[in-house]
Amino acid sequence: METRRWAVCLVLTATLSAAVAVALAQAVGGPAPGSARVIEAQEFHVRDAAGNVRARLGLAPDGPILTLWNADGRPQVQLYVDAGGPHLVMSSVLTDANAPEWERYSSAEARLDMGENGPVLSLSDSKGKPRARLSVMKDEPRLELTGKRGGVTLHMGSSGPVAIMSNTAGYPRAVLHLSPDGPYLGVSNASGKPRATLQVGKDRASLKLSDATGKPRATLQVGKDGVSLKLSDPNGHVVWSAPR
DSSP states (O other): OHHHHHHHHHHHHHHHHHHHHHHHHHHHHOSOTTOOOOOOOSOEEEEOTTSOEEEEEEEETTEEEEEEEOTTSOEEEEEEEETTEEEEEEOSOOSOTTSOGGGSOTTOSEEEEEOSSOEEEEEEOTTSOEEEEEEEETTEEEEEEEETTEEEEEEEETTEEEEEEEOTTSOEEEEEEEETTEEEEEEEOTTSOEEEEEEEOSSOEEEEEEOTTSOEEEEEEEETTEEEEEEEOTTSOEEEEEOO
């Protein structure tokens, strides 16, 4: 009886020793092959030596969010996912320290968004004003540049490349389009009304001049049959033409 009791004790001791050895091995050398560790929480903070939060992984109202702070306590990088898709924001400007984290970046200097129609890269100046925007929407690239005296838009449309130059009010002043039928150049006034267009097609070239309201008043055309010129009144009626 005594012998059996000692045997049971030895077995229990050996089993406990083996369990402790495995636990120590996992603590020092990592988890054993085939095992997995899962840490669950609603929010994680990473602090520096001074106790300041430098990284945070948590949840915003619309989804998960990762925020990184610099040494001055300003959030510099934000990666989050909402109903519209993933977003990456990099900024050196903090607009409202009291606003929720996901609303602090109206002055973002760099932003990458992935939406339903494609990716969008936006760059802003130090005051948060958008200056450059590169996007691929429905497989068509588009570049928008904005400066103090106007902007330029370049994009690939369904009928060919288009370049648009606009004034500070956003009205297009010059449009250059290359379509399958040929090149087109349009020039407008400060209000966006067309004043002159030049178009070259397969068999003809035409120049059209319009008044301040955008109504065509003179059309010069060169085609297979020769040269023609038409002058019109404000109502669009031809008042003179050549050949007659």
